[in-house]
Amino acid sequence: MMDSCMFKFFIWGSCILFYLACFSWGFDPADQYYINCGSSTSVTIGSQVFLGDKLASKYLSSPDNILGTTSSNSIPQSDESGLYKNARIFTKESKYTFPISRKGRVWIRLYLSPFVYDSYNPNSAAFSVSIPNHMLLSNFKASEAVRKEFLVNVTSGSLVITLSPSENSFAFLNALEVVSAPDILISDDAQSVNPAVKFNGLLTQALETVARVNMGGPTVTSKNDTLGRTWVPDTKFLLEQNLAESVSKINSVRYPPGGATDDIAPKTVYGTATKMKSEDNPNSNFNVTWVFPVDPGFRYVVRFHFCDIVSDAPSKIYFNVFLDSSNVLPDLDLTTRNLNFLATAIYMDFVTSSISSSKLRVSIGPSPVNDAYPDAILNGLEIMKMNNSLGNLGGMATLPSSSGSGSKSKVGVIVGVIIGVAIILLIVGLLFYIRRKRRLEQLHHSKTWVPISQNASYTMGSKDSHKTTASAGSDIGFRCPFAAVQEATNNFDESWVIGVGGFGKVYKGEFSDGTKVAVKRGNSKSQQGFTEFRTEIEMLSQFRHRHLVSLIGYCDEKSEMILIYEYMENGTLKSHLYGSGLPSLGWKERLEICIGSARGLHYLHTGYAKAVIHRDVKSANILLDETFLAKVADFGLSKTGPEIDQTHVSTAVKGSFGYLDPEYFRRQQLTEKSDVYSFGVVLFEVLCARPVIDPSLPREMVNLAEWAMKWQKRGQLDQIIDPSLEGKIKPDSLRKFAETAEKCLADYGVDRPSMGDVLWNLEYALQLQEAVLHNDPEENSTNIISDLSPQVNNFSHIDSTTSARQHEMSVTDDDLSDVSMSKVFSQLIKSEGR
Structure with missing residues (x-):
């Protein structure tokens, strides 16, 4: 054992000596230009001299010679404040041209701050900045002092930076840096996320720094970084600061041969870290999360910096690292990557898929592998925006x-x-x-039976059904003969009916090969039914997702409209909440069902060129398979979302009372946020386990959304939850869940979160719950909810078997047949049409 350790130490020491011999002088930039724009004098920042305009005039080609003075109130108080005191103004296209002696990666840093000069109002400045083949800034407007940093690849003997004012506007620049970067800084490949494959071609990409963060440590200024970078603290990005703590062991950091160096990140970054605040609790199970603002529509390079400065022995901690919902580094053990040496710097690069949200979340959390103590660390993080397919970082503007x-x-x-x-x-x-x-036309009129597709599967759903189908992979994906459907349903035996909706009845069935199915038979006299039949086949056959119910066959013979699905063993979410006598779901089960449903809706909203808006989100349209996996169903009312240049779709109001978005009802303008509102009602339905509209209750309790929001605003929502959940919910989990539901029910769509944000918050609520209730979800916790209000217990006498037509009245003629018009009218005028 001693010989093995001595040999390992000898190898390590030899490598370090060689490494120090090669890199003892650090990186020396071959090309470096520093310009103090708009000033006749030079200024020294750290060890760098920024030349005044006169000395740097040989690099500039501009028809203007306008110098401005920056407002003292807008100058940031930092080591670089001297660079923001003056500005050069450009009213026409101007160029800086710098000779490049060493081709390869080059930093471009633009210092931009509002200023005061005669008639030039900084608020009216709008301009673009470009280099050959890449747009760095497009129609840029500065409201505060910023430093925009880019890393570009120069393949010629010069670098031309062009400033182009927008029409009737002007450009400005306070200071400019062009500095060579080391080759080792960015390699050509990285790990891609979704799909998890190798990404090649980073060397040709232009990158913009979005965030450079020193986890657990203070600001690292450019004068303390070998490449002139600035690293900011992570506190303002932390989502829940009470779940994290900082550690610092800067002197213990070591750089491995052939790996991370001072140029990758300084020891002041690797020597500090943010870690889980486990507080000596071996059952801790939560993630530490940071949220970063990003521009949607771009891919991002995310670099993680790790250095295990918290362990006292190798392989003591294992943890997971997430980019949004993707576990990019499962069961990470840092020491196995560094010959079992602790406090050794390491970094890893990932390339995201195109981001659809304006936020990028980074999380670390414990892994249960090897029964490791729950802990996770992160030392530093860099996020860089990658140019799009047009070579642009600032939008879709045309290169000059x-x-x-x-x-x-x-x-x-x-x-x-x-x-x-x-x-x-x-x-x-x-x-x-x-x-x-x-x-x-062939679909509606053909009498011959041919496959839809030999290998296709289609997402579909069942309206108000208690049981239906899911999961792709069936080999029945074809137009099915009517005789076969008759046989499968025992000639549409009424005792086999498992659901009824405006489209028609849903039957349980079984084909001759033993395959269980659910068969939705449309009412041939219903024009609404024909519309739904066409919508489900035409629009949604293109989608496939684990949390969307899948169509496996259909029949249009003999004027029939029949859709066939795999059988969903556990029926609807609604039937497991109230009215059916089924066993009550635990809180963890309910959270997982909500998360699955949110994933399905998020895919509908973002998984295709144009969003698909469900328009009838409710607990009766969330179905559960034999493992209680949730799938969204019934797309008969679905509609494609607005065009890229529009904010909404103008359409007649359709949906279900109690779930209907009041803004959509008032304005008849449909957006994805209408689904978000309906889903918020479902969340309260899951929590309270009662119908969303119940006329048998006192007036103030009839509408679940209104009633629950009153209790939520009082901070007493725990008084009206499902009695079966008493003592089963951790307060933090309930708080996060309730806040999410409350945000979904905002009066205006613009104030509601996206389904992606709803999904993330629900996953976080589940993590908060599991942090205490780690074992059986039915176990009692010492952190329990107080006893329920007596008025909630009165729900036990409510007749919840009343038909869905009375409590969830779909806004269609067919669905109003069993409802008195006085009840309909009372719901229309109450709370803006909910």
Whole structure:
């Protein structure tokens, strides 16, 4: 054992000596330009001298010579404040040209701050900044002092930076840096996220620094970083600061041979960390999470910096690292990656898929592998935006021409190409429309039986059914003969009916090979039914997701409208909450069902070119398979979302009373946030286990959403929860769940979260619950909810078997047949149409 340790130490020591011999002088930039724009004098920042405009004039080509003075109130108090005192103003396109002696990676840093000079109002400044093949800033407007940092790849002997004022505006610049970066800083490959494959080609990408964070430590300024970078503390990005704590052991950090160096990150970054605040609780089970603002529509390079400065022996902690919901580093053991040496610097790069949200979440949490003590650490983090397919970091703006004389001809070429592409797309679209129309006509009129697709599966649902189907993978994905459907349902035996809705009845069935199915048979006299039948096949056959119910067959023979699904063993979520006599669901089960449903809706909203809005989200349309996996069903009322240049879809109001978005009802303007509102009602329904509309209750309790929101605003929501959950919910979990539901029910859609944000908050509520109730979800906790109010116990006498038509009245003619118009009218005028 001693010989093994001595040999390992010898190898390590030899590598370090070689490493120090090669890198003892650090990185020396071959090219470095520092300019103090708008000033006639130079200024020294740290060890760098920023040349005044006169000395740097040889690099600038501009028709203007306008210098401005920055407002003293806007100058940031930092080591670099001297760079923001002056500004050069550009009213026309201007260029900085720098000779480059060493091709490769180059830093570009732009210092930008509002200023005061004659008639030039900084609020009216709007401009773009570009280099050959890349747009760095597009229509940029500065409201406060910022430093924009870019890392670009220069392949020629010069670098041209072009500033282009927007129409009737101007550009400005306070200071500028162009400095060579070391080759080792960014390698050509990284690990891609979703799908988890190798990403190649980073060297050709332009990158913009979005965040550079020193976890658990103070600000690291440019003068303390070998490459002039600034690292900020992580406290303002932490979502729950009470779940994290800081550690610092800067002197213990060591750099491995051939790995991380001072240029990758300084010891002041690797020597501090943010870790889980486990508080000596071996059952701790939560994530530490940071949230960073990002621009949607781009991919991001995320670099994690790790250094195990908390363990006293190798392989003591195992943890998971998440980018949004993706576990990018499962069961991470830092010491196995460094010959079992502690406090050794390591970094890892990941490339995200295109981000659809304006937030990027990074989380660390414990892994149960090897019964390790629950802990997780992160020392540093860098997030860099990657240029899009057009080479742009600042949007979709057109790159400026390289020469003024040829600009008109190049614009003509660009316009010609755009027009040509538009014509081609128009022709392709027309042909696609004609082909699709013909296929639909065949669908409605054909009497022959041919497969839809030999390998396709289709998402579908059942309206107000208690049991239906899910999961792809069936080999029945075809147009099914009516005789086979008759046989499977015992000739549509009424005793086999498992659900009824506006579209028709749903039957349990079984094919001759033993496959259990649910068969939804449409009412041939219902125009609404025909619309739903067409919508489900035409629109939603393109989707496939684990949490969306899947169509496996259909029948349109003999004027029938029949949809066939796999059988969903545990029926609807609604039937497990009230009215059916089924065993009550535990809190953890309910949270997992809500999370699964949110995933399905999030996919509908974001998984295709245009969002699909469900329009009838309710507990009766959330179905459970044999493992209680939740799947969203019934897409008969679904509608594609607004075009990219629109905010909403104007359409007639459809949905179910009690779940209906009041803003949608008032304005008849549909958005994804209408689904979010309905889902918020479902969340309160899950928590309180009662109908969303119950006319048999006292007036103030009839509408669940209104009633629950009153208790939530009082801070007493725990007084009206399902009695079966008494003593089963951790207060923090209830608080997070209730806050999420409350935000979903905001009066205006713009104030509601996206389904992605709802999903994340529900997952966090589950983590908070599991942190205490780690074992059986039915176990009592010492952190219990207080006794319920007596009025809640009165729910035991409520007749919850009343039909769905009375409590969840769909806004269609068919669904109002069993409801008195006085009741309908009372719901329409109450609380803005809910």
